[in-house]
Amino acid sequence: MKIGILGNGQLGQMAMDSIQDLTDLEVSLYDLRNHSDEALDAFIASVDRVSYETENIPAHIVARLEGVADKLYPSLKALKTFQNRLLEKNALRAAGIATADFCAVNSLEDVKNAVAQLGLPIVLKTTTEGYDGKGQFVLRSAADAEPAWQAIGNRELIAEAFVTFTRETSVIASRDVNGNMVIWPMTENVHHEGILRYSLYPCAGLSEAKAQQAQNYIRQLADSLDYVGTITLELFETADGLVANEVAPRVHNSGHWSIEGAETSQFRNHMLAISGRELGATTAKYNAVAMINVISDETPAEKAEGISNAYRHSYGKEARPARKLGHVTVVADGTEQRDATVTELSGLIPDGVWKA
Secondary structure, eight states: OEEEEEOOSHHHHHHHHTTTTOTTOEEEEEOGGGOOHHHHHHHHHTOSEEEESOSOOOHHHHHHHGGGGGGBSSOHHHHHHHTSHHHHHHHHHHTTOOBOOEEEEOSHHHHHHHHHHHOSSEEEEESSSOOTTTTEEEEOSGGGHHHHHHHHOSSOEEEEEOOOOSEEEEEEEEEOTTSOEEEOOOEEEEEETTEEEEEEESOTTOOHHHHHHHHHHHHHHHHHTTOOEEEEEEEEEETTEEEEEEEESSOOGGGTTHHHHBSSOHHHHHHHHHTTOOOOOOOBSSSEEEEEEEESOSGGGGGGGGOTTEEEEEOOOOOOTTOEEEEEEEEESSHHHHHHHHHHTGGGSOTTTOOO
């Protein structure tokens, strides 16, 4: 079987690498940045299945997928739903999943109405294309309405009420063509300046009730869309339960720990799912795991190469501020050993962000 992935960044590359042992699967990557209609049509015609490493695919490319929707996994419906934050929020609500209160914003007057309706503070976001904190503006007073509209407006936006949360988590699952699903253990995710800095397994102190709630949420969401592939639900943990933040219809940064840390990685199970194969086990191979992103500069990651329980991944990208250049995974017999190793690598983490 020939599988084509739209996008040739690190996610597509890691998906391809995850099944190198499966010699009957042939994978090719399509560079979305060098798109032409003719090249895309030829690429799709050359493969049996098409997947994507990002939901941020330009509308004119999505339109060309309409005629080959039967090849696309996850589905065209899933792609269109999760590349628009308004559609996403409505899909979450329809699946019975708690979200922040929200409303659509299409004008400065709508921004002012959102402040009145949702209260302050609120987060104003572009409905499409925003990631890693991009395309967002936090309003803390009514006077912020006009600067917010000037900064990211003149397009469709969504206003979301603030959620009071204790931490951020995520649950990742893979669902096959027959509706079978496997779910990885949850991680605690720590962000700084809108970018994920590190993820920790286990998610310390997470109650069994909340863990079950997360599993129910991801099942409800995937089943509601007859989803095939790996899917990620980012969650806020609150005193009353879990509240959905965002969905990624793909493998996710917070699941990179699964490459070394789980029996089957999120990447491999995605490829198994879309190729119609049986999914692999998602149990953790170690008692404790950490994934640390390498941001802006790879130099601090070099230290990982001399640490026996650390695995360095470089994406081969040119360095620039706030860019994800790679990640380091730490595996350990327990949280004490894990945290000690992360502390050794704390040059990867901004001052004050590592919690140990």
